[in-house]
Amino acid sequence: MSSAPHTIHKKGSLMEEIHDAREISVQKCYQCGKCSAGCPLAEDMDYPPSVIMRLLQTEDRQNEAIALRSETIWLCVTCETCATRCPMEIDIPGVMDFCRQRSLEKKMTHPKAKNIIAFHKAFLDSIDYTGRLYELGLIADYKARSFQLGQDVALAPGMIAKGKLSFLPELIRDRKGLAAIFRKTLHRKGGRS
């Protein structure tokens, strides 16, 4: 999915960065709207996916900021319906991934995305510590990060009765190796998106 040779990006625009980092050509979008039509969460988003694409296409700093500050990029569940249907085969979820990471780096995240981000971070914490997901630890970490203390408490007894909740984490042997992976990626200062 490389861009046509005559394409000239505005230097330093997000569209150029997305192309350099992920070989995705946002400029190929011709606004047919198929992504927004098929997106299961479009009606809950502040801007449908095709508008995010258009905002990036303008290569205007203010418009780019609207995209990075949007709730849309965090509501996208990467179901890949848009990418499957895009007539230009643009990897739209890849664009969303890039925008999420940039939005986080620049501290531009939408206030309503707080819990979604808290959950992702708690999830990765758990893997960082033990190598595998420890569900009880994840929930505790998420509650501490999001202050959603009462949520899902009613589910716990049922999960325990059905043998679905372990009290102890499973630890992998090579935890050092795992920690090194996190150090070289997520915890690296100035890491790329």
Added chain:
Amino acid sequence: MKLGYYPGCSLKGGSREYKESVVALCKRFDITLVEVPDWNCCGATAAHNLNKELSLSLPARILAQAEKAGFEEILVPCAACYNRLMVTAHEMKTQPALGQRVKEIIGMEVSGKVRILNVIQLIEKYLLDKLELKMHRPFDYRAACYYGCLLVRPSNILQFDRPEDPETMDKVIRKIGGQPVEWEFKVECCGAGMSVSRTDLVAKLSGKVIDNAVYRGAEVIIVACPMCHSNLDMRRPDINKYLEKKTDIPVLYITQAMGLAVGISEKELGLHRHFVPVRLPEKGLLTDMPGEELEHQQKEG
């Protein structure tokens, strides 16, 4: 026969009945599953949302461990893990510089020669040809086969089944005596990883899936993904609240449906672990199926 196997975290925790049914079904077909040594989490949605290199490095370490153990092929029953492993193998192959960087991060070699099988591919490749001999009673129910996102998309990478109207699970259901229903939400999203952080949205998306399956006359929904299962099953109270009606259609893993058809006990298949009770009416017990007797005869002959 021995087969390499990456269970992933869900199968060890909240979706242990999926693991139980996969293992029991394989055992019934004389396949012993051998876990990838010292495997780690694939990173799931969280990793690719927050950091691309991390999202490739975690699955790459799993592939490296599988290679080191000498596996040529591994079964990955969780659709989310399957998706992450497939995407990683593809990106490392098609973008050599990125692949090199990932190998440096994990400090291990990945040649990319390990084949990755999802659970339906396992059934098609190793179980279907022996199914007739093992049949115990037909799974004689109207079933909505729910594929969700991660088994079929992105289709250019996974290259498994048809992305808009997949049919592999429907074929399996037909083979075990069931009747797949035609419905509209086969590949719609259940809300996936937002189960905890945005339960309201999961209730809405999963609610539409349940509602359509019931509307099309299904008696049971069949899945092959732990996230789809927990959203449709464990989140049913939220779903029913969203739908403003009480739905009680059970959600079974394809391995549980097949397990029942070949005579594995409900307990061994973990049916008691579901939140929505599995109350399927008794139908077609040992009537027109050749069943165990045939198998027995063949062994003796």
